[in-house]
Amino acid sequence: MEKQPRLLASQLLLKNSLFEVSLNRVLLTWKEIATKKKRVSGGIHHPFKVGTSHGVSVSEILAVRELDVDCGTKDDGRWQKMPQKSTEAYPYAFTVSYVERAWQHRWRCSDVTFHCLEGALCQQWVQTIREQLTALTSRPKHLLVYINPYGGKQQGERIYEQKVAPLFTLASISTHVIVTEHANHARDHLRTEAELKKYDGVVCVGGDGMFSEMVHGLVSRTQRDNGVDQNSPEEKLVPCTLRIGIIPAGSTDCICYATVGINDPVTSALHIIVGDAQPMDVCSVHHNNTFLRYSVSLLGYGFYGDMLADSERKRWMGPARYDFSGFKTFLTHHYYEGTVSFLPATDILGTPRDKTRCRAGCFICQHNGQLYSEDAPEICETDPDVSDSEYKGGWRVIRGKFLAINAASMSCACPRSPKGLSPAAHLADGTTDLILVRKCSRFNFLRHLLRHTSKYDQFDMTFVEVHRVRRFRFTPRYCQSDSELDLRENGKRLFSQICRDHPACSCSPAYSSWNCDGEILPHAAIEVGCVTTPYNLLCKYTVHSESIQTPSLFPHFFTL
């Protein structure tokens, strides 16, 4: 790495030991040069000892503040007592708060306090570090925060007040906080009212549903402002300049978990403060040239659609509703007939069976994302109602009976499935992994589901196939005309009709519902296009590092 010129270097006291403290544009380091001689009984002096060296990347310093040595400083509501010896010999001090990497992708805020002989030197350190922080232009200064008080275990407000707000205050971030009063409050506020120019980012405190509200509010507003017709499946989305941060307080927290590596509010707050960014894929879902929704994590028909439909009626159970409804749905073992047609992503690096995982600065995302923006594939019209599996104009068409059709635009890792539905899926490669689980025995389906939680490959089963695709369509076998498509009504009607037509059938209804990032879609026949957009999350998936901090191996930013 290029050697950076030193901005400051001094001998300062830290916990009664003398340290060589040095600052350049990239790193703040401190190395013990000697422990203070300590008198022990018998008058023997300990020898001088050279200690270990510590370092923190300037980009991960959260704040610096001078200490009032006489009375300490008020830090996070706690008063810190100055050590007696330091107060006498080194009467001036400053504290640096920085990101410390803890276990399993968790980040924590740590403090280190240096004591100086002179007040001027102390001020010089504080001022120089502050100047370095001010130069970090990617950090947000003003944030618009939406809290869903009813997501997950209904702890959103408490999580924000107790764990997040103090960190934003420490990092001098000003916030405008809105506690939502009803579903779609945040989406509609963002789409129509919010004065977005005043903010560097928007933050949601909640689960995947809240994140989806933010995406819909921001993306829709950006398309409207730029004259993009959302109803046209072929239109490219115009990127939005604001980033979205998530403080996890939901039931699944899949988007947070799959991007940050953990669903921990403090970790997410720290990623937001340091200005981390991660582009992500956004799929647009249409029905008959009418825009339905965007999806960034899971589009699931069959098992995950049925599970969600059942769980919505059990919201009072909190996150446990998914386990209850998941088990119930597993027992019903419904399969659905239909035709899936998809445009395989043939020109890309990587496959859904790779052992590598998408991380911040992912090479495959950079490579494939660039391919996508330079050379968008042709959309070929085909008649999907053809044989069981064939290619037509670049599209592949598969007709069958499916227990589940899942499109994972990211791994969909979450605490219930730590490796996710498609562990090798990429966050920002312009593709989605289409997983087809054909009709099989209950036992085999259970084996498949359980593999989401173990090290075994959930795709290595004869009834499961996975394709990395740019676009796909699904048409249920018993497709009705649009005007008739009131799913619930028709579902009931068709259910009885199919049972009459096929007396020996296992009573599977004709339609499932699509689970679109945790929301139910009103149509079963859909068309999906995956685009990579720089809709940045204020977070990134980092690799666990050593306890002694070194500059990150990964760039903090990458744009498409």
Ligand SMILES: Nc1ncnc2c1ncn2[C@@H]1O[C@H](COP(=O)(O)OP(=O)(O)OP(=O)(O)O)[C@@H](O)[C@H]1O
């Ligand atoms: N004030 C509110 N009252 C009722 N519903 C709300 C309110 N604010 C937001 N919502 C809705 O609550 C739904 C669930 O929110 P959220 O995603 O935060 O939690 P969750 O469903 O428990 O978690 P997950 O999506 O991670 O499973 C969302 O669809 C959102 O639109």
Ligand SMILES: CCCCCCCCCCCCC/C=C/[C@@H](O)[C@H](CO)NC(C)=O
């Ligand atoms: C035999 C018992 C099976 C239990 C199944 C438990 C549920 C596992 C959940 C994994 C879901 C991962 C995909 C995430 C989807 C999110 O978009 C969505 C909204 O938060 N969550 C769900 C549960 O649909």
Ligand SMILES: [Ca+2]
């Ligand atoms: Ca993807």
